[in-house]
Amino acid sequence: MPSAKGVVQILFEGIVKPHQAAVAGGEAPADHPRRCELSLWDLSMFSVHYIQKGHLFSLPSGDPPVEVIVERLKSSLSIALWHFYPVAGRLATEMDADGRGMFVHIDCYDQGAGFLLAAAAGVTVADVLSPSEDVPSFVRDFFPLDGAVNYDGRSLPLLAVQLTKLEDGVFLGCSFNHAVGDGTSFWSFFNAWAEISRSKEDGRGHLSKPPVLERWFADGRSPIKMPFTHEDQFIERFSPPPLREKMFHFTGASLSQLKAGANEERGTDKISSFQALGALMWRCITRLRRFPDDQKVGCRLAAENRRRLRPQLPPAYFGNSIYAIPVTTTAGELLSNDLGWAAGMLNQAVASQTDGAIRGMVEKWMASPCVYPLSAFDRQSIMMGSSPQFDMYGCDFGWGKAAALRSGSANKFDGKISAYPGREGGGSVDLEVCLPPDVMSALESDEEFTRVLSPAGR
Structure with a gap:
């Protein structure tokens, strides 16, 4: 080792x-x-x-x-x-x-x-x-x-x-x-x-x-x-460029407001808090990267397949059962529309991850098996990984609740965002964000982003 x-x-x-x-x-x-x-x-x-x-x-x-x-x-x-x-x-x-x-x-x-x-x-x-x-x-x-x-x-x-x-x-x-x-x-x-x-x-x-x-x-x-x-x-030894890595905290109340606003703008009640938060990060980071209007940009959401398959896999299925669902548009279209528009695209993409869609992707892979490289995640996109629904703070080894969660250097790249449940519960979320130094500095003072961010900002 x-x-x-x-x-x-x-x-x-x-x-x-x-x-x-x-x-x-x-x-x-x-x-x-x-x-x-x-x-x-x-x-x-x-x-x-x-x-x-x-x-x-x-x-x-x-x-x-x-x-x-x-x-x-x-x-x-x-x-x-x-x-x-x-x-x-x-x-x-x-x-x-x-x-x-x-x-x-x-x-x-x-x-x-x-x-x-x-x-x-x-x-x-x-x-x-x-x-x-x-x-x-x-x-x-x-x-x-x-x-x-x-x-x-x-x-x-x-x-x-x-x-x-x-x-x-x-x-x-x-x-x-x-x-x-x-x-x-x-x-x-x-x-x-x-x-x-x-x-x-x-x-x-x-x-x-x-x-x-x-x-x-x-x-x-x-x-x-x-x-x-x-x-x-099929093996790539990927090393990312110099990145800053920071934890940002969002209270349950601020995410509820963000979700309500996105649903109101979209005229629906289907958008989740996590989809609204993903849309926020996608919009803010895309704007701060200063792409031309015609630049294609993407947001990928890690989605697990257990409950989407028919018949469903058991919740305790031990193995991999995930896809990174891609959503793409242009920088100009993403930023000229409101948050609800972006969140609606993410919601629609998640809803389309049906048994038939999953089996179609499986059939395509089986026809030409491949291994996914980390370099496939381009700097025109963001990737929303992990999940605040995981029971991370329930890991009590006998000496109490953890003070915080952190990750190592693995699977980090420009635009990688990992979600954790907030320690206080109540729908709060911590985001671990990896960005180049100049984009991270701009994000820290971005008005749309800081309006939702908890004052603690941890």
């Missing part, structure tokens, strides 16, 4: 393996299969980075001690890995007999997840929060496997976690292979691990919502042949 840089020092690095015997009461599943096939949505993720998300916990009294936290995390992680056994495996590649393609699956041989203990000397919880400043650069060092793409999971762990000691708290960072699962799967695993951790006090390691691990295949057949013979044909 790559070494941490800057203020972060790695103190320990090891492997945690699944442990069936750790679960009392027969809750663990039967011995699992050795092989887990990958769906088309999983395979298409090979060239993007691991998902990197983590929690900041304030522990000013030093209670519980870090040694106790480490032991609790490792023992509960071993149980979580038994329930989510693909995460403890490694990717495996087999060449087709005709030499014209390859098959990739997860070898579920319980190779284990990475576990690191680190220390950030002199860094406090307040230093990480920095509500009026950019996200500090040292935050990226709270995450392992920096720079790894998902196909690297042939030799790297598919999951690696890092506990970083701060002066008055800890940061728990998780790097999760995106070919194994999407954001829904990531937070399902994280919440399951937390539930096991806090329930270990009674010796059981309880898990109330086991994952559904069987993968979805449109035609019922697997495995899927990829038309490649070498990773150079």
